[in-house]
Amino acid sequence: MTIPFSDRISDVPRSFIREILKVAIDPQIISFAGGLPNRNFFPVEALQNASNKVFETAGREALQYANSEGDLILREMIASRYKEKKGLDIKVDNILITSGSQQGLDLMGKILLNDGDGVVIEEPGYLGAIQAFSVYRASFHPVPISEEGMDTERLQSILQQKKPRILYTVPNFQNPSGITYSEAGRDALAAVLERSDTLLIEDDPYGELRFTGKDKTSFAKRLPDQTVMLGSFSKIVAPGLRIGWIVAPDLIMEKLIVAKQASDLHTQYLGQLIIRQFLQDNDLDGHISTITDVYNQQRLAMIRGVEQYFPEGVQFTRPEGGMFLWMTLPSDLSAMSLFHRAIDKKVAFVPGDPFYASRKHVSTLRLNFSCVDKAGIDTGMARLGGAVREAMEQR
Known part of the structure; x- marks a missing residue:
């Protein structure tokens, strides 16, 4: 049977991040790919x-x-x-x-x-x-x-x-x-x-x-x-x-x-x-304060991870809040190619491609720090930093 779907829905791709999360489902993978709040702090x-x-x-x-x-x-x-x-x-x-x-x-x-x-x-x-x-x-x-x-x-x-x-x-x-x-x-x-x-x-x-x-x-x-x-x-x-x-x-x-x-x-x-x-x-402000205190420590752990494990030439944002850090690799490195190398090292992130309406093969990527504890962030950033070093050496 042929179903004539509308042009409107046929033009819209599936969520890129949802597809990445399927790849990162391996429990051994440390995932910075999600955009999820930390379930440990759901009241x-x-x-x-x-x-x-x-x-x-x-x-x-x-x-x-x-x-x-x-x-x-x-x-x-x-x-x-x-x-x-x-x-x-x-x-x-x-x-x-x-x-x-x-x-x-x-x-x-x-x-x-x-x-x-x-x-x-x-x-x-x-x-x-x-x-x-x-x-x-x-x-x-x-x-x-x-x-x-x-x-x-x-x-x-x-x-x-x-x-x-x-x-x-x-x-x-x-x-x-x-x-x-x-x-x-x-x-x-x-x-x-x-x-x-x-x-x-x-x-x-x-x-x-x-x-x-x-x-x-x-x-x-x-x-x-x-x-x-x-x-x-x-x-x-x-x-x-x-x-x-x-x-x-x-x-x-x-x-x-x-x-x-x-x-x-x-x-x-x-x-x-x-x-x-x-x-x-309940005290909503008190609840938010609990969340932000933890997220801030996780953010700082991720920043330390970049500074400790990543090679020179990598730039990153220092957010004042929220859940994400944005990284820019040297322009001749594809974040999509790095993603596959990182998965082999049991760490996941979101390549920058889906965040652009018309650009592909970009050298940017998104890291989420809200869902991984400080020890996991340190391990994951060491793995990801190693993947970046290898990619830069093999250019």
Whole structure:
């Protein structure tokens, strides 16, 4: 039987990282390939207690259909946290609960993109966004990023020539690079963007995982009518519950709700109530502090590993938070070729290729430090450093 799949889905590849994780399933392999929060810090007992209380007090309600916008009290909690942490006055009606922030990307693509419409993405950029917008057959316009943020000269040229519908950014501890846009870099980007009709999507799944430095001001402060924010409990509570949210101006929110209703009616209500109960009964900031203390030690262990085991000529970022470190090899070394050499040495990473919309055989790679303890990081970095040395010697 021949099944005539749509052109839309036929153009979208499977997730590259999911395929790599299959290769790295060998228990002897030390994997820096995942982008997962550390399961050892999932608040299992607290979530179990919250779940029990939800079933005891609202069991039948929790198992019923719910409104598309999401639980009102949970949205009020999110709005309150934006006020406390970012100084943003967000109306509850401008918050929509989603099935993870990834659904927020899908909904934005659904309401804004026609075939061939332009999307500005960071280079390197989050592959989940590349995959989500590819479904809507977007035309990607990559803009290089540095420790300051986007290359605004390149961005201005794209805005003038291509008139893109969306600019997508992860300005805090970016995936995959780990960098955080400076305040000056954010000001420069906002100054360029405010003269256009392009909508900015500010994705911030890692923003509360800060180890050093000061929090930066949201684009929503600079461009309130032009910014959509995505958030998630996946990295600060647990990803399996799939509870995220999207914050958008009134006109955009109206269309998002329609798209949400067409997609799944509403985000699973039981998970919303469990998260709500967890937040009511527990100190979220204390929980986040526990996570960040450990992640910071793992980050430092990975940096020490680079300094101790890697040859000269290798560059890397020093993230102030998040879960990733980005490495740049000498330009004549392919990270994809290095991946196979590393697997032979029982260590895995993600080659940089899937983080670029149009470049292949790049010399960059992503390392995740959140899921490996300090001893494992030291061993894994020794193995990976050895693989890099061999590759450089055999050029």
